[in-house]
Amino acid sequence: VLGAEIDKARCFSIGDTPRDIEAGHGAGIRVTGVATGKFSQDELKEAGADATIADFTKGLPLLVS
Numbered sequence: 840v841l842g843a844e845i846d847k848a849r850c851f852s853i854g855d856t857p858r859d860i861e862a863g864h865g866a867g868i869r870v871t872g873v874a875t876g877k878f879s880q881d882e883l884k885e886a887g888a889d890a891t892i893a894d895f896t897k898g899l900p901l902l903v904s
Contacts, residue, residue, distance in 0.1 A: 857886035 852863035855876035863870035864887060872883030872891040880891040 851889075855883075857883070860886045860888050 847867045851869040851871060852859065852866070853871050853873055854860055854863060855873050856878060860870045860872060860883065869889040870887070872878070872880065872886070872888030873893075873895060874880045874883060874891060875894050878886075880893060883891045
C-alpha cells in the first residue's frame with residue numbers, strides 16, 4: 840500500500856488498544872475501537888477513538904454500511 844494513491848477519507852482502521860488508535864491516527868485515518876480485549880469502550884474513546892463498539896457482532900452493520 841505504501842506509495843499507493845489511496846483516499847484516506849475512505850479508509851479506517853479497527854483496533855482494541857490505545858496503540859492501535861495512535862497508529863491509525865498517525866496514518867491519517869479514522870479509527871474504531873473495539874472493546875474485545877483489555878480496554879473498555881470508555882478507555883478507547885479516551886484514547887482518541889473516533890467511534891467504539893462493544894464487539895464485532897454489534898458493530899458489523901456499521902462496518903458494512
